[in-house]
Amino acid sequence: MTLLELRDLAVTYRSTAGDVPAVRGVSLGLEAGEALGVAGESGSGKSTLAMSLLRLLPRDASVSGEILLDGEDVLTMSWGRLRAVRWASASLVFQGAQHALNPVRRIGDQIAEPLRVHGMATGAEARRRVAELLEQVGLPAWRARGYPHELSGGQRQRVMIAMALACSPRLIVADEPTTALDVMIQAQVLSLIRSLIAEHGIGLVMISHDLSVLASTCDRLAVMYAGRVVESGPSREVFAGGRHPYSRALAEAFPTVGDPASRMAPRGLGGDPPDPAHLPAGCSFHPRCPVSLVSCALEPVELRAVGDGTEAPHTAACVHVSEESR
Amino acid sequence: MTLLEARDVRVEFASRGRRARAVDGVNLAVGEGEIVALVGESGCGKTTLARTLLGLERPTSGSVRYGGVPLAYSSRALRAHRREVQLVLQDPTGSLNPRHTVYEAVAEGPRIHRLPGEGALVAEALSRAGLRPPERFFDRHPHELSGGQRQRVVIAGALALEPRVLVADEPVASLDASVRGEILALLLRLRAELGLSALVVTHDLGLAWNIADRVAVMYLGRIVESGPVERILTSPSHPYTRALLSVLPESPSPVVLGGEPPDPTRIPAGCRFHPRCQVLASGAAAEAGVDGLCASGELPVLPSSAEAQVACHHASASARREARTETEAERL
Amino acid sequence: MARTRRRAALTRFRRRYARQRAGLYGAAILLVVVLAALLTPLLTDPSGMDVTKATGARMAPPSMDFPLGTDESGRSVLLMLLWGARVSLLIGFMSALLSMVIGTVFGIAAGHFRGWVAAVLMRVTDWFLVLPALVLAMVLAAILGGGPSTIIVAIGVTSWASTARLIRAQTLAVEARPYIERSRALGAGHWHVMTRHVLPNVAPLVLANTTLMVASAIVTESTLAFLGAGSGQVSWGTMLRGSYDWGAATSGAWWYVLPPGLCIIAVVLAFTLCGRALETVLNPRLGGAS
Amino acid sequence: SPSAAKASQTSQGTAVRSPQTEKRIVRLGATQSMDSMNPFLAVRVVSTSIHRWMYGFLTVPDSKTLKPSPDLAESWQTSPDKLTWTFTMRAGATWSDGKPVTAQDAAWTFNKIMTDDGAKTANGPAVENFDTVTASDDRTLVIKTKKPQASMLELPIPIMPKHVWESVPDIGTYENETYPAVGSGPYIAVEHKKNGYVKLKANPSYWRGAPGIDELHVIFYENPEAAIAGLKKGDIDWIGRLQGPQFEALAGDANITQWNTQGRRAAYLQFNPGAATAGGEPIGDGHPALKDVRVRQAIHHAIDKKTLVEQAQNGLAVPADGSIVPPMYQEFFWKAEGDKAVTFDLAEANRILDEAGYAKGADGVRTMPDGKRRLEMRFSIHTDEPVEDKIAQFLTGWLKDIGIQLTTRRLDSNKFTEETGSTALYDIAISGWSVNPDPEEILATHLCSRRPTASGQGGGTESFFCDKEFERLYQAQLAELDRPARVALIKQMQERLYTEAPVVAIYYPNNLEGYRKDRIASITPIPEDKGILYGGSSYWPVYSLRAVERAAAPAGSGSGSGTVVAVAVAVVVVLGAGGFLLMRRRRASADDRE
Amino acid sequence: MLTSPQQVRDDTEEGGARRAVARYALVKLGGALLSIGLVIVATFFLFRLIPGDPTIAYTRDVPVTPEQLALLRRQMGLDRPLGAQFLDFVVRTLRLDLGTSYEYRRPVAELIGERVGPTLLLVGTGLAVAVGLGMWQGTKAAWHHGGRFDRLSTGTALTLWSVPTFWLGLLLLMVLAAGVGPIPGLFPTRGIQDVDAPGGPLYLLHVAHHLVLPCLTLVAVVYAQYLLVMRSSLLEEIGQDYVTTARAKGLRDDDVRRRHAVPNALLPTVTLVFMQIGFVVGGAVSVEFVYSWPGLGLLFVEAIRGPDYAVMQGTFMLVCVAVIVMNTLADVVYHILDPRVRSA
Ligand SMILES: Nc1ncnc2c1ncn2[C@@H]1O[C@H](COP(=O)(O)OP(=O)(O)OP(=O)(O)O)[C@@H](O)[C@H]1O
Numbered sequence A: 001m002t003l004l005e006l007r008d009l010a011v012t013y014r015s016t017a018g019d020v021p022a023v024r025g026v027s028l029g030l031e032a033g034e035a036l037g038v039a040g041e042s043g044s045g046k047s048t049l050a051m052s053l054l055r056l057l058p059r060d061a062s063v064s065g066e067i068l069l070d071g072e073d074v075l076t077m078s079w080g081r082l083r084a085v086r087w088a089s090a091s092l093v094f095q096g097a098q099h100a101l102n103p104v105r106r107i108g109d110q111i112a113e114p115l116r117v118h119g120m121a122t123g124a125e126a127r128r129r130v131a132e133l134l135e136q137v138g139l140p141a142w143r144a145r146g147y148p149h150e151l152s153g154g155q156r157q158r159v160m161i162a163m164a165l166a167c168s169p170r171l172i173v174a175d176e177p178t179t180a181l182d183v184m185i186q187a188q189v190l191s192l193i194r195s196l197i198a199e200h201g202i203g204l205v206m207i208s209h210d211l212s213v214l215a216s217t218c219d220r221l222a223v224m225y226a227g228r229v230v231e232s233g234p235s236r237e238v239f240a241g242g243r244h245p246y247s248r249a250l251a252e253a254f255p256t257v258g259d260p261a262s263r264m265a266p267r268g269l270g271g272d273p274p275d276p277a278h279l280p281a282g283c284s285f286h287p288r289c290p291v292s293l294v295s296c297a298l299e300p301v302e303l304r305a306v307g308d309g310t311e312a313p314h315t316a317a318c319v320h321v322s323e324e325s326r
Numbered sequence B: 001m002t003l004l005e006a007r008d009v010r011v012e013f014a015s016r017g018r019r020a021r022a023v024d025g026v027n028l029a030v031g032e033g034e035i036v037a038l039v040g041e042s043g044c045g046k047t048t049l050a051r052t053l054l055g056l057e058r059p060t061s062g063s064v065r066y067g068g069v070p071l072a073y074s075s076r077a078l079r080a081h082r083r084e085v086q087l088v089l090q091d092p093t094g095s096l097n098p099r100h101t102v103y104e105a106v107a108e109g110p111r112i113h114r115l116p117g118e119g120a121l122v123a124e125a126l127s128r129a130g131l132r133p134p135e136r137f138f139d140r141h142p143h144e145l146s147g148g149q150r151q152r153v154v155i156a157g158a159l160a161l162e163p164r165v166l167v168a169d170e171p172v173a174s175l176d177a178s179v180r181g182e183i184l185a186l187l188l189r190l191r192a193e194l195g196l197s198a199l200v201v202t203h204d205l206g207l208a209w210n211i212a213d214r215v216a217v218m219y220l221g222r223i224v225e226s227g228p229v230e231r232i233l234t235s236p237s238h239p240y241t242r243a244l245l246s247v248l249p250e251s252p253s254p255v256v257l258g259g260e261p262p263d264p265t266r267i268p269a270g271c272r273f274h275p276r277c278q279v280l281a282s283g284a285a286a287e288a289g290v291d292g293l294c295a296s297g298e299l300p301v302l303p304s305s306a307e308a309q310v311a312c313h314h315a316s317a318s319a320r321r322e323a324r325t326e327t328e329a330e331r332l
Numbered sequence C: 001m002a003r004t005r006r007r008a009a010l011t012r013f014r015r016r017y018a019r020q021r022a023g024l025y026g027a028a029i030l031l032v033v034v035l036a037a038l039l040t041p042l043l044t045d046p047s048g049m050d051v052t053k054a055t056g057a058r059m060a061p062p063s064m065d066f067p068l069g070t071d072e073s074g075r076s077v078l079l080m081l082l083w084g085a086r087v088s089l090l091i092g093f094m095s096a097l098l099s100m101v102i103g104t105v106f107g108i109a110a111g112h113f114r115g116w117v118a119a120v121l122m123r124v125t126d127w128f129l130v131l132p133a134l135v136l137a138m139v140l141a142a143i144l145g146g147g148p149s150t151i152i153v154a155i156g157v158t159s160w161a162s163t164a165r166l167i168r169a170q171t172l173a174v175e176a177r178p179y180i181e182r183s184r185a186l187g188a189g190h191w192h193v194m195t196r197h198v199l200p201n202v203a204p205l206v207l208a209n210t211t212l213m214v215a216s217a218i219v220t221e222s223t224l225a226f227l228g229a230g231s232g233q234v235s236w237g238t239m240l241r242g243s244y245d246w247g248a249a250t251s252g253a254w255w256y257v258l259p260p261g262l263c264i265i266a267v268v269l270a271f272t273l274c275g276r277a278l279e280t281v282l283n284p285r286l287g288g289a290s
Numbered sequence D: 001s002p003s004a005a006k007a008s009q010t011s012q013g014t015a016v017r018s019p020q021t022e023k024r025i026v027r028l029g030a031t032q033s034m035d036s037m038n039p040f041l042a043v044r045v046v047s048t049s050i051h052r053w054m055y056g057f058l059t060v061p062d063s064k065t066l067k068p069s070p071d072l073a074e075s076w077q078t079s080p081d082k083l084t085w086t087f088t089m090r091a092g093a094t095w096s097d098g099k100p101v102t103a104q105d106a107a108w109t110f111n112k113i114m115t116d117d118g119a120k121t122a123n124g125p126a127v128e129n130f131d132t133v134t135a136s137d138d139r140t141l142v143i144k145t146k147k148p149q150a151s152m153l154e155l156p157i158p159i160m161p162k163h164v165w166e167s168v169p170d171i172g173t174y175e176n177e178t179y180p181a182v183g184s185g186p187y188i189a190v191e192h193k194k195n196g197y198v199k200l201k202a203n204p205s206y207w208r209g210a211p212g213i214d215e216l217h218v219i220f221y222e223n224p225e226a227a228i229a230g231l232k233k234g235d236i237d238w239i240g241r242l243q244g245p246q247f248e249a250l251a252g253d254a255n256i257t258q259w260n261t262q263g264r265r266a267a268y269l270q271f272n273p274g275a276a277t278a279g280g281e282p283i284g285d286g287h288p289a290l291k292d293v294r295v296r297q298a299i300h301h302a303i304d305k306k307t308l309v310e311q312a313q314n315g316l317a318v319p320a321d322g323s324i325v326p327p328m329y330q331e332f333f334w335k336a337e338g339d340k341a342v343t344f345d346l347a348e349a350n351r352i353l354d355e356a357g358y359a360k361g362a363d364g365v366r367t368m369p370d371g372k373r374r375l376e377m378r379f380s381i382h383t384d385e386p387v388e389d390k391i392a393q394f395l396t397g398w399l400k401d402i403g404i405q406l407t408t409r410r411l412d413s414n415k416f417t418e419e420t421g422s423t424a425l426y427d428i429a430i431s432g433w434s435v436n437p438d439p440e441e442i443l444a445t446h447l448c449s450r451r452p453t454a455s456g457q458g459g460g461t462e463s464f465f466c467d468k469e470f471e472r473l474y475q476a477q478l479a480e481l482d483r484p485a486r487v488a489l490i491k492q493m494q495e496r497l498y499t500e501a502p503v504v505a506i507y508y509p510n511n512l513e514g515y516r517k518d519r520i521a522s523i524t525p526i527p528e529d530k531g532i533l534y535g536g537s538s539y540w541p542v543y544s545l546r547a548v549e550r551a552a553a554p555a556g557s558g559s560g561s562g563t564v565v566a567v568a569v570a571v572v573v574v575l576g577a578g579g580f581l582l583m584r585r586r587r588a589s590a591d592d593r594e
Numbered sequence E: 001m002l003t004s005p006q007q008v009r010d011d012t013e014e015g016g017a018r019r020a021v022a023r024y025a026l027v028k029l030g031g032a033l034l035s036i037g038l039v040i041v042a043t044f045f046l047f048r049l050i051p052g053d054p055t056i057a058y059t060r061d062v063p064v065t066p067e068q069l070a071l072l073r074r075q076m077g078l079d080r081p082l083g084a085q086f087l088d089f090v091v092r093t094l095r096l097d098l099g100t101s102y103e104y105r106r107p108v109a110e111l112i113g114e115r116v117g118p119t120l121l122l123v124g125t126g127l128a129v130a131v132g133l134g135m136w137q138g139t140k141a142a143w144h145h146g147g148r149f150d151r152l153s154t155g156t157a158l159t160l161w162s163v164p165t166f167w168l169g170l171l172l173l174m175v176l177a178a179g180v181g182p183i184p185g186l187f188p189t190r191g192i193q194d195v196d197a198p199g200g201p202l203y204l205l206h207v208a209h210h211l212v213l214p215c216l217t218l219v220a221v222v223y224a225q226y227l228l229v230m231r232s233s234l235l236e237e238i239g240q241d242y243v244t245t246a247r248a249k250g251l252r253d254d255d256v257r258r259r260h261a262v263p264n265a266l267l268p269t270v271t272l273v274f275m276q277i278g279f280v281v282g283g284a285v286s287v288e289f290v291y292s293w294p295g296l297g298l299l300f301v302e303a304i305r306g307p308d309y310a311v312m313q314g315t316f317m318l319v320c321v322a323v324i325v326m327n328t329l330a331d332v333v334y335h336i337l338d339p340r341v342r343s344a
């Protein structure tokens, strides 16, 4: 059975300044043991998507659609059931680990907390498990008695990962786990995530704005733009042969060192990211699209299958896709 | 010709009762019309060096020279220096006072320096920075702009003083991937149009590849390798540069250095990189017979030369056995 | 052009303020009170405050002629309330102003400069902060002798420290922003940074804080009056003291005891509500969330 | 255990002594607390009053005539040169510890004050003139004075037990807080809670016989309003020295007797008549116009004393038609009559000033005849004195009408004393004096010699007045031993003060008190017809107190503890209910909420 | 591949943290001593500013001869140069000799000693109740912010905060102690105890009975501060990511609040609470006066009325020093409690 399935998920923030449709009809699926990367620029709704998976959105957000976690709809669960699902079935690694850890409680306590809450371990057993988890992420066990501020950014991110692993969930959602980190630390954390996923067969949803990072970590990629998935498919295909102009722009933003084509030729996308409160009509990307057609401004473009779709499905929401495939 | 130059600059801070040698002997020159990238991991002293070049930080020893003349630290001299050398910071949102309009933000420099024709200067700077027509932006507040536009405003603010050198500290790190290229292209264009030199501080080797002529790799307050981009980024000699290159996402065999960013209050003896050096760890250094030297032999401070140069015992040893080094570098 | 911009900002401010219900109530009360205080000399005869010209019976209950009764000398309590509002508000405003000026100068200087200047300024601020304000104000009032200016000085001098602390914290926050670094890089000096960047950024905080300060100054004035350090003019505080001295409470003259107290509560509450609303509206971090 | 047995014994003892009635207790409220239990140091009214109840004096004012009458001194004689006084001490008077009261006790007390600076604090001036004090035997006390002293029979000095006090090392710092205190007065202090109360017990061995109640509690209130509330509620039974408003607040309470009698105080204004030192050097900065007696008289005309009585004293005072001796002292009281009387007449005041050449300016303020200085004067009052404030408000209004602009200066009492008593930095000031039965002392405060010395040390002048005629009259009365003749001289002095107007009496405040009828059965004032209850210079009223007899365990302390129990129960109930609700809430919140 | 990121445990770390705390405490102590020194200096000059001759003030009610005054001047050291007087003052103050009261003719230190107890009782109880009440309501208000409880409790607290303390005290005295109309006078009208107070445990009840109204007055006026501080500090914490983390872990709402948000919000609140102690002492002045509570505040009011400069000076210094000490203590305690700043 599919581990996670989103069906037409939409999230709207109701704020005094007007409604902000942050996620607008996203459908995605994830099998157990698979890693899915979600890319997109700032404000495209990636974090909103992640938070909605465990119903952690603030009160002013209204959610529609379905979030099936192991076939069960998270959105309609009772609070009790939801609490049981949280962390035990799916856990989160947040964007900024320095804020996601409680600054005044010991690291060990924080890692052990979900164990205790879900009745998985207490006392000495929990302590043993904490030590084990810390070792797993490459931290010495005595760090359990330390406080978050005593750790560097990378170490804190590792603590977050240890915490996410605590209840052996089947799904981990990692929201920009490496963004704030230095190159070398980022490499450390990414390789840690990769090895853990491989070892435990956990499903991973990883969010980033750096397509290249995702491509090297995930099996499949979904590119979001203005609250929508505009392209999804196997990593390599999307990264190296993206069909949506936005995916291509993202892929080109980070050049390959040594590639003479990009030497002294930075490439990027003109125009500004859209304001989710005032999205353009039609394809929301069309004002920045180098290959837009007149029709793009008029009607929205749905996801279309790329290629024959026999193997891993690859879809993109661009008018040019259908032309090509025809 | 060298425009802006750091000569044997050292900057120390008192940090928790210790001395942090944030910049520990750096020679670096930016030539006219040249774009130099300064790369290194977090905390290695890049920002400190950049600030020192602007006179925002006073070196503990060594000197900053502009056009060959050492910088004086009287407020008059500093002000004059800052007409020639300008700074662009990492975070465009933070770099703009939220209460000032675009016009005020760009006009701030001319006002401080009491330049005549403020309006024209502002308009020109904005259009050079790619915000056209400039009048449309005059009255906007930063929060009404996108990230890329904000960074353009910051750059325009620097351009309004008509500087010769731009020091950009991680100019695109906080920008969206899609906007990044545009800003970098702008820097290239400014060099082409105005002959502007730039020192770009970054931890992103891709950026250096994108726009820089020369790259200097910094580690723990020192430049450990420098030279033309093509040379350094395709055939690095220093193990640290190699490691940095290897962890780029597409790279086939990443060499992930262990441990945390080094601490400038405890600089190791010998080669400052040796505790983390993969060459030393793999035994290659011992093979070359330099392992003892790595741990205790001080390395000289690299001069500010345009040539490719490296501060590494192993690399120097290898250089002596030229032929073999060549093949090894290629294999890597 | 600048004017339209300012007008737009004002409209935006007004719209955001209008969302603060409590703040609106506060503003409404203040409007009424300030208007009344301003109009009193135009509408009423100051001779009504002269005890030798008083027409009412002593401590008479409310009647048609005296809607709020009379005081111990037969003056109209309502009239006294109106004239008292002027003194109370004046003392409140002036001492808050004094406190704000000292506090802002100290706060910005302490936050902007480094080294011993900041250390000394902070030491002084901390010192004033821990001094028990009421006690010091009473000592000052006793030393300086009576009169409204004494009270203003006594309250102002004892209450600026918390403003200075607040302003310093805000200044430090502002100084840590990259735009200050940018401004320095553009060649700006201390004065430019403090006046062009720091001051406008702390101004909203100062405004909100001053509003709150007026509130506490009015309470302090009344407390000082009650404890014997009065300004010698009819204010709400001295009225309360008068009602106490002349035994209004024990003889059941509620019309003399309650109105000045309720006026103080209303105005102080109004200032507090306005101050909090301003804080919310103007503080970018709270972003209009209540 | 023995102690428990003892305790039950004592309680049984009490029960046996008065099986039916409770202890007869009277609780007196005072709006001041004791400054010291040591009579050598205490100066507050409450303290000197309590000391009068605890200790015997040589003489005590007669309860009817207020003339000196025997107390611990049974009789006395004066030598012909009026310098030697021989007192015969009472036989059979004992201290509360059983030892007899002797002349040695008295001699020790006086000598202590004369020789020990620390002991001078309270009553030093009273013995200033003493040469020697000796006890020739147990019952004979001989006091030799340097000059004749008229007030020898009104010495405000309690006689202290030598055998107890001898061993006190430093009287000036001694607190005298050992109880029961050894005394010879009608009451014995048995407990003192500082700033709380003093508990006095009847002295069973008092030479006149024990007082009619068992205990007298003096309870200190800082807040007069609270004291009134306490009296109305029954927390206290009696309160003296009330201000007008508080007195009025007692009206209409069926359980309370309001006690309103003539008082011994006079309130007056003092003008700066061109102050000078005792040597005649001008000092201070008084307004020059006030040197002119016509200006002083004009101001006198501008004072509506009736209104002031009405407004500042709630009508509870006598407007002053005389000088600084209140009508309570009928013998010495002088009153201006007929033409001599200065009435409230603004027109007259204006006329006087016009005639004297003080022309009114455009703004209505007059200037000096030489046109140099405007009649802008200061009115010095004490801070924090509502009555004085009120007087200032009225005076300002009236003087404005006669072209004098008055501004009020509020001074703390130190500064006030200094500026109006020695440095003369005032124009018009408020003043008041509690007058003793013999007014000599208050009249003496207007003598030339009382003006300060050149070095600025105050001599106790109340006006900087210096008038030949007044001096002559004063000397004459000193030498006059014939009482009616002396009285006549003293009245002449008052008249002189009235017409020269260095001071202008405005009113004589009444003595205002109140007590609960349901607690105090009877109390005799001093003097007996319509006198003072509390604060007079004798123990008669408290000695004569009779409490209403009541059955055992009635309201009193019982109600107190009853309330305590009630409150305790209430607290427990509230806490219990709160806890219960909290528990429920906790359980409720255990449900799913977010 | 991961080259060994093995951390060697730094054994001195904890010792280092302890040393850091000790150093911090020392610095704070130094600061406090400096502040106290400033208080002493300021007190000396403040009270020297008062025009008038202290000897005349001292002998206010007692006629004295010029010789006696001169003697007194010598005794008080007023004939010596200002510098010597100042030194003298400092030395005596350090010996806790605060001079002699003009009014009571007793050492000021002794008078203060007598009054400290009742003030501590009143302010201590009041503060405890106010802090408890304020924090509880503040927590609840913040957790459901914008809700009915929030609006009601914040509104009530702000209104009470606006009430002049003495006025509220007088009203409460009139209504609850004296009794008005049908309301009986339930509480005593004055003081800390009555004559013939019961002994033993009942004595505590007796005093508690006397404490109710003064305490109520004090609490009513000051608890708003704690409510507001707690509320805003908790609101800040609620917005933090770690709270979301806690919720994501499956914690119950209550547990998120109790185990994460409140303890964190409490820390900054602690210092603020201590900062407010000075204001509470100020409030106690009015309360003690209204209820004839024999504490320091009352002593101070009496001294102002006197004026008894010696007592004024002594109480002023004492209160300042007490507040300084409390603040320092709070800073150090905060430092020990908060792991973030502990080793920073
Ligand atoms: N609580 C909220 N109320 C209103 N709007 C919100 C709220 N949270 C987020 N938004 C808006 O929703 C949109 C999507 O936000 P989201 O945080 O999901 O973006 P993101 O893709 O994670 O961006 P980033 O890369 O910057 O983290 C943004 O435009 C944001 O402004």
Ligand SMILES: Nc1ncnc2c1ncn2[C@@H]1O[C@H](COP(=O)(O)OP(=O)(O)OP(=O)(O)O)[C@@H](O)[C@H]1O
Residues within 6 Å of the ligand: B013, B014, B015, B020, B021, B022, B040, B041, B042, B043, B044, B045, B046, B047, B048, B049, B203, B263, B264
């Ligand atoms: N004002 C200062 N006081 C004390 N230490 C400082 C100060 N500024 C920088 N440092 C220290 O100097 C070292 C170098 O800092 P710098 O900011 O130059 O590094 P960087 O290379 O720019 O790092 P990043 O990539 O994180 O910006 C760091 O260890 C930092 O902690």
Ligand SMILES: [Mg+2]
Residues within 6 Å of the ligand: A046, A047, A048, A095, A175
């Ligand atoms: Mg995000």
Ligand SMILES: [Mg+2]
Residues within 6 Å of the ligand: B046, B047, B048, B169
């Ligand atoms: Mg940096």
